[in-house]
Amino acid sequence: MTSILPDAARQFIEAAIVAGDMALPFHYPQPGQWEGWQSGFRHHGITGESLVGTAPGEWQPGWYVVALNGFGDPFFIDLNQEAKGFPVYYAPHGAGRWEAEQAAPSLQQLGDMLAVLRGLEDDATAAQHVVEAEASLGTRLWREVLENRQNRADTAKEPAFPPDTTAWQHGTLVICGIGPQKMKVVQFLKQTFGLSPQEALALAMQPEIAVAEGYLVHLRRSQDHLQALGATVEFRPHGPRA
Template identity: 35%
Template sequence: MQIPNLIRNFIRKRIVSECILLPFFYPEEGEFESFQEGYRLVSRKTGEELADDAPGQWRKSWQVIARNGMDDPFFVDFALGGGASPVYFAYHGAGSWEPIKVADDIVKFEEILTALAALEAPCSLEAIAPLTDLNNEFYRELADDYARENEARAEPEHKYFSVFIKDLGADKVKTLVFLKKIFDDESFAATKDRAQNLPLCVFNGIEELALPIQYKLASLGVKFHAREITFSELIARHG
């Protein structure tokens, strides 16, 4: 696939800020197609597509250029030329893809990200307002995140959860694609082998990150359960 130079240059800069809502993951060099797995593609190797141009589905011409810390995608429409396309954002696990325009083009998006990365959170809405449109759903949430009080950021009172799946749901392929991304398995076969042992723990961590995974599993029709754990248990499991 031919990637427009403006998009390629944007990816190479890998602009990352403190905010979990902004781009954090970028495609590695030569891995742009693999980065589309779970969105446009089931698997790069097979070329099987998830895309469908029906309303609410992922369009065939949409290409993911970055993901935030919650695995929500930022993407452009290659049917519009890629570099000239507006940049869109969408929440995953919502049951359908509802694009939110976050910049008129990739150049403007890069300018916004560079300016936001220079800010130190928490900061006032006055500092963010000139950079973004606060009537935009995405930027309203972003502004709230940047404007949180010092105490809330300095000493968060986290709850910790483990999430286990009991089956693979009605569409096993989509579930396996999701699991491959969670575990960062090298191959689809490795994920299939892992999924033979159910129930399978798919997450250990803070509640804020456990919830999106539960939403996604629910949208896939996967049976699961979440159990609150102590911080000591979390450390032991990661160890």
């Protein structure tokens, strides 16, 4: 289902502020790409199957991604919270469940914080004052940001770490070998493609299995999960970086 991009979200992604911290928003969609950026979060990249659920740890119905950090972790809003100014949430991928924490009380406040932090470079003390005034120091996100800034301040200044350009290659995630934990991979295929146990087992016997298609940054969660199950997984780019 297509959702209208709220004005506040449009302004945030069009500003596309990069503060220089890999843990903070680093990649933004173009307004016309907003729906496509939900692939891998709200729906499966190949089957289109919904990944939305209401149970704890699932991607909730109102959540929409507005940015990714330099590691491919999502920053997102809940479309049902417009009256609150759209609080911004963050959750690392690859954990097998989504553990959301509030990154900022609103899109406007996060944008303002990013703009200020961008100008502070490695002034760790000033950065801490900004975060203390606008967000919670108790979150893992802001602890990581401040720790990294303090580490940079304690050592010689280094060039800004470039974004991972390979993350924006479009391609297909392929299982080349299901590994020793065969039944766990079969269960993954059953749930991913909505197959019967017999169909999933037959699919697992294939020499290669196309799991999902999309940008690598959106497929890493599935890649990490399959590798944790012992499967051999390859990402095969379709062409030049988008």
